[in-house]
Ligand SMILES: C[C@@H](N)C(=O)N[C@H](C)C(=O)O
């Protein structure tokens with residue numbers, strides 16, 4: 637493995653993620669299809685987290701834009717021998733986005749009963765994008781099939797340590813959290829050092845093939861959607877709102 641993949645630090649962002657700005661890029665829809673992501677089990681496995689949790693509006697299969705799948709396959713070849721990606725979620729229905737938002741809002745309002753409504757909303761929106769009120773111009777990132785939630789498992793089938801569970805809503809989930817600790821002159825424990833390297837591995841591989849990262853979550857990467865266009869400086873996004881068409885079933889229906 638190329639050592640720079642675990643040695644190159646993750647950049648520390650000096651500005652907070654701005655949900656207004658991240659919807660500014662125009663969308664020029666490429667009409668790339670959504671494809672199922674389960675045809676390369678040697679390197680990519682699916683663990684559809686929200687379907688497994690019984691969240692409304694979820695599907696058992698994970699669907700992803702064609703170029704995003706191609707990029708994931710490409711990225712997977714950069715992993716150390718025997719390692720695999722594990723996909724938790726890619727395309728997400730608007731119903732599922734709404735359910736995730738409602739569930740977290742409910743959970744945090746019970747956990748922090750003294751938080752004001754604006755403060756509560758800010759916390760919820762750090763972990764879950766708002767359900768879209770304009771799916772043509774401002775689709776939520778996963779609804780485009782261009783946002784990927786993922787982690788890595790090693791050659792023995794065990795997840796690498798990333799410092800928090802998937803969908804953790806604390807500041808530790810911020811992708812550069814351990815880089816920040818280091819840059820502030822703190823000594824990392826050996827466990828934290830391992831987590832730092834694992835986050836660098838995921839970050840450097842994903843950005844190498846063209847993804848951008850959502851700075852508040854080590855597991856969330858984008859390609860082709862407005863998040864990606866805003867973060868990468870691309871002139872426009874190529875993925876808007878979409879839904880799977882289940883082409884293999886069409887002949888049976890007609
Ligand atoms: C809910 C979490 N897995 C996620 O994807 N968060 C981002 C911010 C999103 O909802 O787009």
Ligand SMILES: [Zn+2]
Pocket residue numbers: 778783784785855856857
């Ligand atoms: Zn995500």
